[in-house]
Amino acid sequence: MSKLTIYTYDWLPEFPRGFVRDLRARWVAEETGRDYEIATVPVHPKSDAHKAMQPFAQVPMIEDGDVSLFETGAIVLHLAEGSALLPEAMRSEITQWVIAALNSLEPMISNWMTSQLSKDMPDIFGPPASEELEAQFLKSMNARLAAMEKLLADDREWIAGDFSAADIILVDVLRQAGDATKGYPALTAYIERATARPAFKQAMADHMKHWEDADAAKAAQAG
Ligand SMILES: N[C@@H](CCC(=O)N[C@@H](CS)C(=O)NCC(=O)O)C(=O)O
Known part of the structure; x- marks a missing residue:
């Protein structure tokens, strides 16, 4: 090795x-x-x-x-x-979810979190966003979180088959949303399941x- x-x-x-x-x-x-x-x-x-x-x-x-x-x-x-974490039969689907987490969720979560952090730390995160922009960030993030909530609530324990590389990235991206995931019970349970792993x-x-x-x-x- x-x-x-x-x-x-x-x-x-x-x-x-x-x-x-x-x-x-x-x-x-x-x-x-x-x-x-x-x-x-x-x-x-x-x-x-x-x-x-x-x-x-x-x-x-x-x-x-x-x-x-x-x-x-x-x-x-x-x-x-x-x-x-990357079985051959699931490689494409796992890769899809790694990219989705980083490309279709993380930017929305990051925009929202930056708009919140900039209120207390403008020297690090830049000037606070306007109310309109902040509302837009919240709406965009919640639309993606709601879509994930539906998927996880409907039919799956992990995002692509068994626990995989995709769950590591997706869960860590979702963790960054902090309390914003609290209103989504299936997402909350998913994060708890993953972060309970030794x-x-x-x-x-x-x-x-x-x-x-x-x-x-x-x-x-x-x-
Ligand atoms: N897309 C990159 C993002 C890496 C990233 O944002 N790293 C942060 C720490 S978690 C960083 O180095 N921030 C300091 C900077 O951007 O100057 C990845 O997933 O590796």
Whole structure:
């Protein structure tokens, strides 16, 4: 088995912890029983080495032997390869749902969350959206959440057959909507089912420990 390294930031403030997308890479590694190491890139300023691995200077990235990848959809599909998370017969449907989660849900959720976060943190998230724009973001997000609610309520435990790579991406995208999913019982139950998995819990514990260690390293450096 090749050596797997997951790259994330060296430190981040409290508010994004628990939602930084290295969690998706950690989760798939846990589900598939892959050992991995964590490597870090500075959050500020972004380094040339970071940009060489991730052209948009975001995280996460991975190195899996000779393969270097960015984009969580690609990372999760790559690490799921050959495992029960990506059975050959379901490959196309799972890929469809990975792309749907990242392309048809995440932007709507992200627009809404950014409009909410910008109220308290305009220096980070930009000036708050107008009331009209905020209402539009909410409507667009809710239309997508309602469509997902119907699917999950009608006929399925997981989004594409058994628990798969698609559920890892979709659930982590839906988690980002926070309380906005509360009015959707099937979605809420789906998120709870997925996040009750031991692999998710381990990934989250290690993710949070990383930020605690980063705080300690920063404090030690400050003397
Ligand atoms: N589409 C990318 C999004 C990556 C992303 O948004 N990463 C965030 C952390 S979770 C980031 O690095 N944000 C800092 C920035 O955009 O400068 C993926 O799924 O990998």
